[in-house]
Amino acid sequence: MATEATGTDPTDYEGSKKRSRVRYSCTICREKKRKCNRGDPCDQCEKRGLASSCVIVPYLIRGGPGASSEHAALRHQTPQSAEMAALQAKLHRLTEELGQMRSREVEMSRNPISESSASSVSAKQPSSGTETPSLMGITEPTTAGPMVDRVRYVDAANWEAILDDITRLTTHFKTKKYVVCDAEEPEDMPASNAASKPTVPFLFSGAFPTANMTTLMALLPPKNITTRLIERFFEGKEPAWCMFHVPTFWKEFHEFWEDQSQFSLTWLALLFAMINHAAFFCLRADEAVPGDLGPATYVADTFRSHCARCLALDNYTTPGKYKVETMMLYFGSEYLRLADAQQSTAILMSIIVRLAMHSGMHRDPSHFKGMSVFEGEMRKRLWTIVTEIDVLIAFQFGLPSNVQSQYFDTGLPRNLHDRDFDEATVKLPPERPMTEAERTPVMYTIVKSRLVVVFSDIVSRMASRSSPDYGEVLRLDERLERAHEEIPPVLRDRSFTLSVEDTVDLIMQRLWIELMYLKARIVLHRRYFTLGRKDIRFAHSRFACINAATKILEIQFNVNEEYKPGGRLSRERWFVSSLSTHDFLLADMMLCLELSHLLRPEGHNTNGIHIDKEPLLSILQASRDIWKSNRKDSSEAVRAFKILSRMLSLSTGDHYESTPETVSSDGVLGTDMGMRPSYQLACSGCPHGRRVRVALS
DSSP, X not given: OHHHHHTOOHHHHHHHHHTOSOXXXXXXXXXXXXXXXXXXXXHHHHHTTOGGGOOBOOOOOOOOTTOOHHHXXXXXXXXXXXXXXXXXXXXXXXXXXXXXXXXXXXXXXXXXXXXXTSOOOOOBOTTTOOBOOOOTTSOOOOOOOOEETTTEEOOTTSHHHHHHHHHHHTGGGOOSSOOOOOOOOGGGSOHHHHSSOOOOOGGGSOXXXXXXXXXXXTTSOXXXXXXXXXXXXXXXXXXXXXXXXXXXXXXHHHHHHHOGGGSOHHHHHHHHHHHHHHHHHHHHTTOOXXXXXXXXXXXXXXXXXXXXXXXXXXXXXSOOTTHHHHHHHHHHHHHHTSSSOOHHHHHHHHHHHHHHHHTTTTSOGGGSTTOOHHHHHHHHHHHHHHHHHHHHHHHHTTSOOSSXXXXXXXXXXXXXXXXXXXXXXXXXXXXXXXXOSSOOTTHHHHHHHHHHHHHHHHHHHHTSSSOOOHHHHHHHHHHHHHHHHTSOGGGSOOOGGGOTTSOHHHHHHHHHHHHHHHHHHHHHHGGGHHHHHHOGGGHHHHHHHHHHHHHHHHHHHHHHHHTSTTSTTSSOOOSOSHHHHHHHHHXXXXXXXXXXXXXXXXXXXXXTOEEOHHHHHHHHHXXXXXXXXXXXXXXXXXXXXXXXXXXXXXXXXXXXXXXXXXXXXXXXXXXXXXXOOOOOOOEESOGGGOOOOOSOO
16 A cells, blocks of 8 residues: 555565665676776786776666666666666767877877887888888778677788778767678578588588498499590699699599499599589589489589598598598589588698698698608699688688798799609609690699798788787798799780680689789788878878789679670689688778778878769669669678678768669769779879879779
């Protein structure tokens, strides 16, 4: 009765009586149940180095006669609003700390630099020949990358990390309509992946039922059909196939059909993996699989599972003949089956690298007495391929590679045809010159490896805990340019119009090598890109990034044109994979980053050096149109399409629709697919008064 008269809930009374005084403690001390002195920051957080995360949120005191107005307002707050208040308090504190840091930097920049504190660097600026600029008084770029979706780390050079910078720079332009962000909305999933979510590799799916060679042998097609499928496998002309000595393989293949008892389950897994890739080649060329085994997708999935089963039953974690080769083919089957690469494939690649090292492939064959020259040469080929793919896959997922150059001494293989040596060879012949018109199966691997070694050192140095000085960046730049200049004429980049008489695989090898070089330039100079806008001493890095990004997007445009009916790539989809998609995304984000700087009030204050905005918009518009046409196959294409749509909306003030269902025609530029933008940007006020040519015609 008394309760009804006063309108007071007994639980409210008990709660207010229990908390008769206002108590505060920071969120960390409350969670860890530590005694908090309620400081700002508190002593517990300060001595543990958590001062920046110390946030004090008051208890939500229930209303009563003595409640203050502050707590009377707080009692109506939801848990979400309380959390928002905590985040705002933390943001305010971080902003104050950042302002204090900037004040100290300004004070440092005003003071003269003593000789003892300034590091002397002997490297020269390529464009001006002056001494390497010192970074004293300038905030060094961070070496750490962001956490994506709060659970996944990516390196600072990854395209998703660059997207973070773009979002930060365009924050004050945000409206409800145009927001440059990376929110994962339901429509981000491509239509082809909506029905079935990507699964883990078969090899990681669990225990496989035991079986003997006879049982598993029954899963192979008849010999004549298997022979045709293996022939189709080698017709694919993938550069990695140089890890097989083709004459020796066919010799062992025929011996296998005569007596299976001399072969392991890994050999059978190798055949299953080759059939899987043969079906994949038929799929992308729109051909029927030999032997009427069924649709190409069904054949590929079936024999991929057979391969995984044999590898598991033969304990793929222990060294053995053909195990690394088979694991590499299995990795390829898992990596290529989806337009978007899965993180599980990067873990699979880590296992392959460890297996190769357990097999001793990271040490040069000259260390092992009794090893034939044939085996030693094939091990060199295989190790080169493993390290190349490991570096590229690790970078794609924003992580360091599994093996660093200082941990192996295996030399590059010789530039030889398979017919130049065999198992009976006692001494290898001299390698063929790179200038020969006829390419060897290993030439591309050797040339690309020289670039990959430099790229690996670049990624390793850029991802290290300490930021490299500019002299080191320029030394790596010289190494990269030297490796690029050593590319033999047959593999140097040239346009499709100048490659009319060349085979498709040769054209694509040239593009892959050029993309490797351009990507390395962006990663190398990315850290000094923003400084290049503020200080002319670092302008070389800014121009290097824009140059490389523009050239990559020109390659994207040219390849897309050749995919159309009648184009050189209309029947052979050689190029599109999640790896090349990542390269295009990286280039898009670099140009968006330049554009986001131009949008800011101080964006044109670049020491008198200015790059026109309109050509940038035209290039990004063309790239957006390409992502729009591919968005049904790849969630990354959807993300790229949305980001570019919103960036163009901010830049032009016009509405670029980013919803997949409503993208018929929009934007003031309205570039139709096939209309070639200008891939040459004009620069005013550049060093030596020259124009910066950012792409080849």
